Amino acid sequence: MTIQFFGHPFSSYCQKAQIAFYENDIHFDYRLLEPTEPANGEEFARLWPIKKFPIIVENGRTLLEATIIIEYLAVHHPGPVKLMPIDPDAAIEARMLDRFFDNYVMTPQGRCVFDVLRPPEHRDPYGVAEARAMLETSYAWLDERMATRTWAIGEGFTLADCAAAPSLFYADWTHAIPEKHKHLHAYRARLLKRPSVARAVDGGRPYRHYFPLGAPDRD
Numbered sequence: 001m002t003i004q005f006f007g008h009p010f011s012s013y014c015q016k017a018q019i020a021f022y023e024n025d026i027h028f029d030y031r032l033l034e035p036t037e038p039a040n041g042e043e044f045a046r047l048w049p050i051k052k053f054p055i056i057v058e059n060g061r062t063l064l065e066a067t068i069i070i071e072y073l074a075v076h077h078p079g080p081v082k083l084m085p086i087d088p089d090a091a092i093e094a095r096m097l098d099r100f101f102d103n104y105v106m107t108p109q110g111r112c113v114f115d116v117l118r119p120p121e122h123r124d125p126y127g128v129a130e131a132r133a134m135l136e137t138s139y140a141w142l143d144e145r146m147a148t149r150t151w152a153i154g155e156g157f158t159l160a161d162c163a164a165a166p167s168l169f170y171a172d173w174t175h176a177i178p179e180k181h182k183h184l185h186a187y188r189a190r191l192l193k194r195p196s197v198a199r200a201v202d203g204g205r206p207y208r209h210y211f212p213l214g215a216p217d218r219d
């Protein structure tokens with residue numbers, strides 16, 4: 001049976017996983033989580049009560065977490081693009097950078113964005129300031145790192161770049177990457193030109209009005 005993918009095309013973590021599918025041309029059924037598709041939402045809530053997406057289901061097995069979905073595809077649907085490097089040290093580097101993008105770019109980015117969805121009396125300006133400071137630190141660290149690399153861990157496109165693409169896409173909308181970080185800007189632009197990433201970004205285009213801070217007129 002075709003892999004069932006429960007998610008939303010505007011979601012950063014869904015785009016991260018989708019990029020892995022597109023890189024190796026792996027077919028899946030998109031089970032869109034939108035109010036117009038209540039059956040998908042009900043099945044999703046039964047499969048994963050925490051209700052964070054994406055998840056996938058194949059042969060009765062449910063896989064949670066974008067990173068784990070990418071690891072699963074590498075094992076069960078291997079293709080020409082080795083998102084999990086064969087070399088064990090390179091694989092450690094890819095996993096390390098994957099954690100970096102999720103924890104220190106995607107997470108603070110989300111903290112800024114979701115704060116505006118809270119009722120005003122429950123907003124957390126101190127937490128948002130901390131998140132913005134973390135983004136600044138992450139940008140500076142990445143800019144230096146990307147001075148000598150094409151992709152996050154070197155010359156090959158990996159799991160880490162699947163994480164980087166939506167992280168940097170939305171982080172720049174949320175807390176602009178300073179102009180002085182030329183290597184980081186070039187990396188973000190390279191990611192957006194990658195066909196798998198462009199396809200994921202295009203899938204989210206009809207939903208840009210969902211962006212809580214207001215989507216900029218670019219990208």
Ligand SMILES: N[C@@H](CCC(=O)N[C@@H](CS)C(=O)NCC(=O)O)C(=O)O
Pocket residue numbers: 011012013014051052053054064065066067
């Ligand atoms: N750790 C999860 C995070 C997934 C996540 O936070 N997904 C967001 C969408 S980008 C979500 O489910 N939001 C809905 C909610 O929090 O209710 C992963 O890596 O897949």
